[in-house]
Amino acid sequence: MLAATVGNRRLVTAADAAAQAMGIAPGLALTDARALHPALAVAPADPVGDAAALVRLAAACGRYSPWTAPHGADGVWLDITGCAHLRGGEESLAAELVERLAGQGIAGRAAIADAPGAAWAVARCGNAQIAVVPPGGARAALAALPVMALRLDPVVAMELERLGLRRIGDLYDLPRSALAPRVGTVAMQRLDQALGAAPEPLSPLPPQPPRWVRRRFAEPIATPEALAAAMGGLLEPLCRRLAGERLGARRLVLRLYRVDGTSAAAAIGTARPSRDRRHLLRLLAERLVEIDPGLGIEDMVLAATAVEDLAAAQVKLPLSPRRERVIPEARGNVLPFLESQKTARQVARGMLAAEGRERDGTDPAELAALIDRLANRLGSAALCRLMPQESHLPERAARPAPALAPMARAGWDPERLRPVRLLPRPEPIEAVAPVPDDPPLFFRWRRRQHRVRRADGPERICGEWWRSAQAAAELRDYYHVEDEAGRRFWLFRAGLYRPYAPPRWFLHGLFA
Numbered sequence: 001m002l003a004a005t006v007g008n009r010r011l012v013t014a015a016d017a018a019a020q021a022m023g024i025a026p027g028l029a030l031t032d033a034r035a036l037h038p039a040l041a042v043a044p045a046d047p048v049g050d051a052a053a054l055v056r057l058a059a060a061c062g063r064y065s066p067w068t069a070p071h072g073a074d075g076v077w078l079d080i081t082g083c084a085h086l087r088g089g090e091e092s093l094a095a096e097l098v099e100r101l102a103g104q105g106i107a108g109r110a111a112i113a114d115a116p117g118a119a120w121a122v123a124r125c126g127n128a129q130i131a132v133v134p135p136g137g138a139r140a141a142l143a144a145l146p147v148m149a150l151r152l153d154p155v156v157a158m159e160l161e162r163l164g165l166r167r168i169g170d171l172y173d174l175p176r177s178a179l180a181p182r183v184g185t186v187a188m189q190r191l192d193q194a195l196g197a198a199p200e201p202l203s204p205l206p207p208q209p210p211r212w213v214r215r216r217f218a219e220p221i222a223t224p225e226a227l228a229a230a231m232g233g234l235l236e237p238l239c240r241r242l243a244g245e246r247l248g249a250r251r252l253v254l255r256l257y258r259v260d261g262t263s264a265a266a267a268i269g270t271a272r273p274s275r276d277r278r279h280l281l282r283l284l285a286e287r288l289v290e291i292d293p294g295l296g297i298e299d300m301v302l303a304a305t306a307v308e309d310l311a312a313a314q315v316k317l318p319l320s321p322r323r324e325r326v327i328p329e330a331r332g333n334v335l336p337f338l339e340s341q342k343t344a345r346q347v348a349r350g351m352l353a354a355e356g357r358e359r360d361g362t363d364p365a366e367l368a369a370l371i372d373r374l375a376n377r378l379g380s381a382a383l384c385r386l387m388p389q390e391s392h393l394p395e396r397a398a399r400p401a402p403a404l405a406p407m408a409r410a411g412w413d414p415e416r417l418r419p420v421r422l423l424p425r426p427e428p429i430e431a432v433a434p435v436p437d438d439p440p441l442f443f444r445w446r447r448r449q450h451r452v453r454r455a456d457g458p459e460r461i462c463g464e465w466w467r468s469a470q471a472a473a474e475l476r477d478y479y480h481v482e483d484e485a486g487r488r489f490w491l492f493r494a495g496l497y498r499p500y501a502p503p504r505w506f507l508h509g510l511f512a
Contacts, residue, residue: 147170227288235277256293384402430505
């Protein structure tokens with residue numbers, strides 16, 4: 001059962017069949033529901049997530065009709081005009097849809113009628129899970145249903161029931177001029193829409209442009225070489241189509257259909273949009289070896305299920321070889337001129353070489369290709385990069401981010417030397433220092449003693465005063481030390497020197 005807060009009240013928004021059998025229905029106060037059954041299992045409602053899931057469900061129903069649209073909080077319209085024969089008829093289409101929903105754990109009811117209002121009423125208030133109203137039979141099918149099936153406001157429905165009009169059939173022969181002053185014109189409009197006498201246009205989801213290619217084979221193929229060649233043949237037109245739309249693929253799904261009626265699928269993802277055929281082919285080839293072709297593959301479909309904008313990148317402009325010509329009349333100025341030209345060419349070459357590269361000289365395309373290969377082998381969750389964030393404490397000065405996330409403007413401070421390996425948390429050590437502000441002469445860490453040969457420091461790091469008064473007092477003096485074996489460590493003394501208390505030393509990192 002789901003519950004949500006409406007104003008100052010907690011109301012039931014959804015209930016399963018067992019709860020409804022106990023008299024618990026949507027709209028009931030949660031306290032009243034617990035009074036009926038104290039051991040109710042209640043979960044918070046998520047209207048935003050439900051709406052997004054309903055849109056995805058409406059898009060998935062595009063396999064039955066290109067004209068689909070979500071309706072309300074738990075309904076989907078499908079205009080199947082001209083589509084039912086592709087699924088064996090209207091009843092067969094509705095049965096397949098309900099069965100597919102049940103396979104996903106969704107309880108559904110389906111009704112097919114001439115008008116959307118009639119289908120809505122029969123699906124929600126009828127007795128059958130799957131109902132098909134024959135052409136022209138909406139008037140008879142709606143007559144015995146309650147007036148609430150016309151999608152009326154609860155206040156209007158209660159007013160009609162108070163007047164003794166409990167069934168839709170009771171409204172058929174009534175004069176509208178006498179009923180409109182009591183309940184308004186909405187009830188009659190809904191009745192006309194359900195009977196098909198008034199139009200009710202649908203606003204379908206925007207269709208997705210087709211970004212898939214398909215190939216059927218005259219004879220089944222099963223060898224890895226044949227599968228790889230066929231996959232490469234599919235990639236070429238798909239990448240060409242993406243290039244025409246100035247898009248790049250972020251996710252590709254390859255589905256293989258075997259001759260025995262079964263299928264298998266392989267999916268890859270990319271860190272950034274790509275339409276490089278060789279790169280995508282290499283990623284798919286690594287997944288293809290995991291698929292068992294069985295008795296042979298007779299059909300192959302490759303689809304770009306996620307795409308992003310990918311504009312053309314500027315390539316390097318090759319410079320022509322230098323050609324100097326000495327002018328006799330200006331021979332005295334030749335040397336300065338050639339030197340200036342040489343400097344200009346060097347600057348131009350450096351600018352062109354840096355075009356399209358990161359600040360450290362890395363080519364983004366090559367880096368993205370490497371990350372894609374690692375992510376498809378190890379999983380995208382195993383890859384990340386460290387981003388700087390504002391914090392005085394070293395263990396809080398970095399946060400994990402996606403591997404290709406842009407570096408923040410406030411980068412690392414090059415003046416501050418930091419260890420290659422920073423421990424997750426500082427580890428306490430035993431240290432001996434001659435005076436409070438001096439580095440230690442030796443220290444013991446993990447049952448091993450290290451005698452200090454060289455040291456540098458201290459570097460004072462203050463606590464983060466904006467967190468708490470205790471955090472503000474966490475002052476640290478860091479030292480870079482090197483022991484007799486050449487190993488380098490990053491140590492710090494916590495807090496100011498106190499003559500009545502021994503100093504507390506910690507090891508925080510290791511240098512190369």
